Amino acid sequence: QVRLAESGGGTVQAGGSLRLSCAASGRTFSSNTLGWFRRAPGKEREFVAAVTWSGSNTYYGDSVKGRFTISRDNAKNTLYLQMNSLKPEDTAVYYCAANNGYQLTSKEYDYMYWGQGTQVTVSS
Numbered sequence: 082q083v084r085l086a087e088s089g090g091g092t093v094q095a096g097g098s099l100r101l102s103c104a105a106s107g108r109t110f111s112s113n114t115l116g117w118f119r120r121a122p123g124k125e126r127e128f129v130a131a132v133t134w135s136g137s138n139t140y141y142g143d144s145v146k147g148r149f150t151i152s153r154d155n156a157k158n159t160l161y162l163q164m165n166s167l168k169p170e171d172t173a174v175y176y177c178a179a180n181n182g183y184q185l186t187s188k189e190y191d192y193m194y195w196g197q198g199t200q201v202t203v204s205s
Contacts, residue, residue, distance in 0.1 A: 082107050083105070083106070083107035083108050083194050084105070084106045084107050084196075085103055085104070085105050085177050085178070085179065085194055085195065085196035086103065086104050086105075086106070086196055086197070087101060087102070087103045087175060087176065087177050087196045087197065087198060087199040088101070088102050088103075088104070088199060089101040089102050089199060090175060090199030090200045090201045091200075091201070091202070092202040092203075092204060093167055093201075093202070093203055093204070094203070094204050094205075095167060095168055095169055095203055095204065095205050096166060096167065097167050097203070098163070098164060098165045098166075098167065099164045099167065099201060100161060100162070100163050100164070101117070101161065101162040101164065101175055101177075101199060101201075102159055102160070102161055103115075103117075103159065103160040103161070103162075103177030103196055104157075104158065104159050105158045105159070105160070105179065105194075106158070109155070109158055110134075110155075110158065110179045111134060111155040111158075112134050112183060113134060113179050113180050113181070113182065113183060114131055114132065114133050114134065114179075114180035114182065114183055114184060114185055114186065115131065115132055115151075115153055115160045115177065115178070115179055115180065116128070116129070116130060116131035116132070116151075116177070116178050116179075116180065116186075116187075116192060117129040117130050117131075117151060117160070117162045117175060117176070117177055117178070118175070118176045118178060118189065118192075119171075119173035119174065119175045119176065119201075120173055120174050120176070120198075121170070121172060121173040122172075122173075124173075126176070126189060127142065127144075127173075128142045128187035128188075128189075129141070129142050129145055129149065129151075129162070129175070130142065130145065130149055130151035130162065131151065131180070131185055131186065131187065132151045132152065132153055132160070132185075133183060133185055134155070134183055136152060136153050136155075138185055139151055139185075140185045140186075140187065142187070144170075145164075145171075148164065148165050148166045148167075149162060149163065149164050149165070150162070150163040150165075151163075160177050162175070162177075164201070167201075167203045168203060169203045169204065169205045170203075171201060171203050172201060172202050172203050173200075173201060174198040174199065174200050174201075175198060175199050175200075175201055176195055176196050176197075176198045177195075177196045178192035178193075178194060178195045178196070179192060179193060179194040180192050180193070181193045
């Protein structure tokens with residue numbers, strides 16, 4: 082059974098940092114694009130970042146550019162999201178997802194597998 086499990090969420094003050102991890106099990110995703118999405122209270126799920134299979138190409142949502150960094154370790158089948166300079170508007174449940182293929186996309190329908198999410202709360 083394929084499973085994506087996020088960890089690393091929590092509560093942090095504005096300006097602080099958190100590092101999210103997403104461990105995959107049940108299959109490897111070394112050939113797939115992986116991504117992070119988030120859903121803030123009362124809002125639609127939003128694209129955060131994506132990374133291609135090699136880790137050499139990345140794509141970020143406008144609201145997180147320059148503050149968040151996505152990376153992956155294929156040997157560990159793990160995806161990461163380093164979040165710096167956090168703002169209260171970054172408060173959301175963060176989801177990792179595995180793309181159906183290798184394209185770098187921000188569309189939810191291109192992602193086949195999803196984790197359960199981890200809560201990130203940024204206090205002002």
